[in-house]
Amino acid sequence: MQSAVAYPDLIALLKAIFVRNGVREDAAAILAENCAMCERDGSHSHGIFRMKGYIDSLRSGWVNGAAVPIIEDSAPSFCRIDAENGFAQVALAAGRRLAIEKARDTGVCVLAIRNSHHLSALWPDVEPFAREGLVALSAVNSFACTVPFDGRSPLFGTNPIAFAAPVRGASNPLVFDLATSAMSNGDVQMAARAGKALPEHSGVDASGAPTTDPQAVLNGGALLTFGGHKGSSISMMIELLGAALTGGNFSFEFDWSQYAGAQTPHTGQFILLIDPARGGTTGFGDRAANLVEKMMGAEVSRLPGDRRNSARKKALENGIYITKDNLATLQAMAQA
Amino acid sequence: MQSAVAYPDLIALLKAIFVRNGVREDAAAILAENCAMCERDGSHSHGIFRMKGYIDSLRSGWVNGAAVPIIEDSAPSFCRIDAENGFAQVALAAGRRLAIEKARDTGVCVLAIRNSHHLSALWPDVEPFAREGLVALSAVNSFACTVPFDGRSPLFGTNPIAFAAPVRGASNPLVFDLATSAMSNGDVQMAARAGKALPEHSGVDASGAPTTDPQAVLNGGALLTFGGHKGSSISMMIELLGAALTGGNFSFEFDWSQYAGAQTPHTGQFILLIDPARGGTTGFGDRAANLVEKMMGAEVSRLPGDRRNSARKKALENGIYITKDNLATLQAMAQA
Numbered sequence: 001m002q003s004a005v006a007y008p009d010l011i012a013l014l015k016a017i018f019v020r021n022g023v024r025e026d027a028a029a030i031l032a033e034n035c036a037m038c039e040r041d042g043s044h045s046h047g048i049f050r051m052k053g054y055i056d057s058l059r060s061g062w063v064n065g066a067a068v069p070i071i072e073d074s075a076p077s078f079c080r081i082d083a084e085n086g087f088a089q090v091a092l093a094a095g096r097r098l099a100i101e102k103a104r105d106t107g108v109c110v111l112a113i114r115n116s117h118h119l120s121a122l123w124p125d126v127e128p129f130a131r132e133g134l135v136a137l138s139a140v141n142s143f144a145c146t147v148p149f150d151g152r153s154p155l156f157g158t159n160p161i162a163f164a165a166p167v168r169g170a171s172n173p174l175v176f177d178l179a180t181s182a183m184s185n186g187d188v189q190m191a192a193r194a195g196k197a198l199p200e201h202s203g204v205d206a207s208g209a210p211t212t213d214p215q216a217v218l219n220g221g222a223l224l225t226f227g228g229h230k231g232s233s234i235s236m237m238i239e240l241l242g243a244a245l246t247g248g249n250f251s252f253e254f255d256w257s258q259y260a261g262a263q264t265p266h267t268g269q270f271i272l273l274i275d276p277a278r279g280g281t282t283g284f285g286d287r288a289a290n291l292v293e294k295m296m297g298a299e300v301s302r303l304p305g306d307r308r309n310s311a312r313k314k315a316l317e318n319g320i321y322i323t324k325d326n327l328a329t330l331q332a333m334a335q336a
Numbered sequence: 337m338q339s340a341v342a343y344p345d346l347i348a349l350l351k352a353i354f355v356r357n358g359v360r361e362d363a364a365a366i367l368a369e370n371c372a373m374c375e376r377d378g379s380h381s382h383g384i385f386r387m388k389g390y391i392d393s394l395r396s397g398w399v400n401g402a403a404v405p406i407i408e409d410s411a412p413s414f415c416r417i418d419a420e421n422g423f424a425q426v427a428l429a430a431g432r433r434l435a436i437e438k439a440r441d442t443g444v445c446v447l448a449i450r451n452s453h454h455l456s457a458l459w460p461d462v463e464p465f466a467r468e469g470l471v472a473l474s475a476v477n478s479f480a481c482t483v484p485f486d487g488r489s490p491l492f493g494t495n496p497i498a499f500a501a502p503v504r505g506a507s508n509p510l511v512f513d514l515a516t517s518a519m520s521n522g523d524v525q526m527a528a529r530a531g532k533a534l535p536e537h538s539g540v541d542a543s544g545a546p547t548t549d550p551q552a553v554l555n556g557g558a559l560l561t562f563g564g565h566k567g568s569s570i571s572m573m574i575e576l577l578g579a580a581l582t583g584g585n586f587s588f589e590f591d592w593s594q595y596a597g598a599q600t601p602h603t604g605q606f607i608l609l610i611d612p613a614r615g616g617t618t619g620f621g622d623r624a625a626n627l628v629e630k631m632m633g634a635e636v637s638r639l640p641g642d643r644r645n646s647a648r649k650k651a652l653e654n655g656i657y658i659t660k661d662n663l664a665t666l667q668a669m670a671q672a
Contacts, residue, residue: 077413078443078614107414108444108608112615135581137573151634163573165580174576176569227563233512233640234570236627237473237499240510244501244623245471247616252630268616272444272608278414279448280583280604287580291572294588298487304569 003327004319010036010048016334017051021058023065027090034089038121040320042311045186046121048326053119055333056261063087063117063264069094077106080246083116088140088269091116092125099273103134107278111271114248117264118142122162123177123308125271130164130173135274135284138162141242142265144252146181146223149232152208154222157251157265158185159238166276167292168285174292176304180235181223188214188223241270339663340655346372346384352670353387357394359401363426370425373460376656378647381522382457384662389455391669392597399423399453399600405430413442416582419452424476424605427452428461435609439470443614447607450584453600454478458498459513459644461607466500466509471610471620474498477578478601480588482517482559485568488544490558493587493601494520495574502612503628504621510628512640516571517559524550524559577606 005013011032018028031054039047057063067086071094074080079099083091091113102109118140129136142157162177182202191198192214205211206220217223225231243250248268256262276284295303315321322330341349347368354364367390375383393399403422407430410416415435419427427449438445454476465472478493498513518538527534528550541547542556553559561567579586584604592598612620631639651657658666 075443075611075614076441077445078611080615105412106442106444107411108442108446109413110444110610110615114616135576148631148634148636150638151631151636153634155630155634163569165573165576174572176573178566178569180566226566229640230514230516230562231566233499233514236510236631236640237501237512239627240471240501240624244620244627245610245612245615247618250623250627250630274446274581275411275414276581278411279416279446279581280450282583284576284580287586288576291575291580291586294491294586295484295487295572298484298489298491300484300487302486304565304572 001324002321003324005322005327006319007036007040007316010039010320013330013334014048014051017055017330018065020334020336021055021065023058027065027067027086030089030093031087034120034124037124039322040312040315041308043121043123043308045184045190048322048330049186049190050119051330051333053263057117057119057259057264060259060262062256062259062262062266071095071098073098077102077109079109079111081111081113083113085115085266086117087264088113088116088118089120089125092269092271099271100129100132100134103273103275107275109273111273112246113269113271114246115266116248116269117266118269119264121177122160123164123175123305126162126164127173127175129273130166130175133166133276133285135166135276136164137272138270139238139241140269141239141248141251141267142185143254145185146225146235147204148236149225149229155252156181156225156232156235156239157267158223159235159242159251160184161234161238165288166285167288168283169289170292172305172309174288174303174305178226180225180231180238182226183223188217192218242268246270337660338657339660341658341663342655343372343376343652346375346656346658349666349670350384350387353391353666354401356670356672357391357401359394363401363403363422366425366429367423370456370460372656374457375658376648376651377644379457379459379644381520381526384658384666385522385526386455387666387669389599393453393455393595393600396595396597398592398595398598398602407431407434409434413438413445415445415447417447417449419449421451421602422453423600424449424452424454425456425461428605428607435607436465436468436470439609439611443611445609447609448582449605449607450582451602452584452605453602454605455600457513458496459500459511459641462498462500463509463511465609466502466511469502469612469621471502471612472500473608474606475574475577476605477575477584477587477603478521479590481521482561482571483540484572485561485565491588492517492561492568492571492575493603494559495571495578495587496520497570497574501624502621503624504619505625506628508641508645510624510639510641514562516561516567516574518562519559524553528554578604582606
């Protein structure tokens, strides 16, 4: 049994849950939209599925829903934000206009967020920049759950990297968002709930032996990086950019053991913005359109982001389908 | 039979070959050092093995050894370079000081090189920046030899990405350089010469069927991307950064069919420099050292770059071992 919920109604419901749990009104609106956006676009492992994690983290006192981010304008092309132990999305929203201004003025801007929590997908952070004509790259480290290539114990996070670029004439920018672990934690949790096996080469159990059992990965086991040593190198880079550069924690540094239910990694986030107008001699958006056309010519059946874009289109027309049970749970959370 | 050649002697020999083939004196010195560096550090697929490709490309008229790069100071954090159909390394050397100055002044700099040829490894381009305390990322597209994930024909290049970061107290920065194709073209050529099979999932033959035969990949076949759709997304990003952003050619755009022997892709190069002093609240180099220590604690037996660093150390002590045949060939090229 499913209900079709209109996108604005889902945002309003999720916002009420955040507000109910001590999140500032404006921050609650940002987080609710972010989570509803994931559900709307079929990124289910970062949609309403994550609400329990958000709320448990807030209630445990691990993350501060009332945090007010502090913006530090550290250089003409650099903006640092101390999220004050709040959510990274709220910090990003606070620094967004300044970062765009810097990128337009100087050609490039790095936004370095620290002391922050990120529990969502990364594509919602970069896509809006591409809609304003910028090229955007972001990376965020998480919690130690991924074994470096050739290593013996988990050290890196799932460490996603997301990229967005404008494409002239297309209704959507070209956007990808990928975990540098073999799969995302959300997907492991979804597989565990559904009782499904993981693909080969995704993870190891507590003894370090390869496994396809999601429960074994979640209970003392760990993920592997994607693409062997190459994915591991990229994951290492994300630790350096997300933590060493921003002043945030590495994935292995924070200790949440005293906060029962805490699920939000307390790390940092790296965002790079480039104004492509400062670049080549021909329009970037036109060139990106050339590349897309050529990829279609090579019979690529689906571009990065296509699945999300078509889910979005359907959801905006017909509503977002949510099971009655899940909807009842969310409604109860808004009253609890 | 091998000869131990001192590093400066190898540079001098390679420089003589470049000069003999119409390369400007200062450009020849840059290219010779770059190629000797690869041989010295055990990056054999980008070492003296590549000299024939360089020279054939020069002699065919495909690349201009006499080119003088034009630097365009396009924004406070952006520097464009028209390589004037010369080698990318020469353009990078020309813009290097300006780019470093911009990164120190504004926190970040993008160096966008176009109308350029890159036939070498990418780590020599980024490592020196890390030795000056900067974080550096570079990506270069190449020639259409790699099939996008889920596609039917080659479109992307081997599209390497390289990263370098300073590490306090270490004799070398942390550096990686990886092809986003399953393997590099140089390694396929080396396997073909040695009559060795490729690893599984590396390439397809002319009919699009999976193959481990390097000859089948080189003769009408193609490479696959590393790590499935994830590596393919990163390779796509490199086309956008290396070509669309810089104003260079995509890997599928240039036509060298009229230049017999041409082997140097005529594309562009993206370089990003970040001054980590503008970033976090604690020293980046110290934090990078923390990460390295933790990786060793996770029993990672080899960090990215370790193999090159130990080959370098040996070569600087004992000389670079080159077979007598290869040395004779190089000596003949310097006279030819």
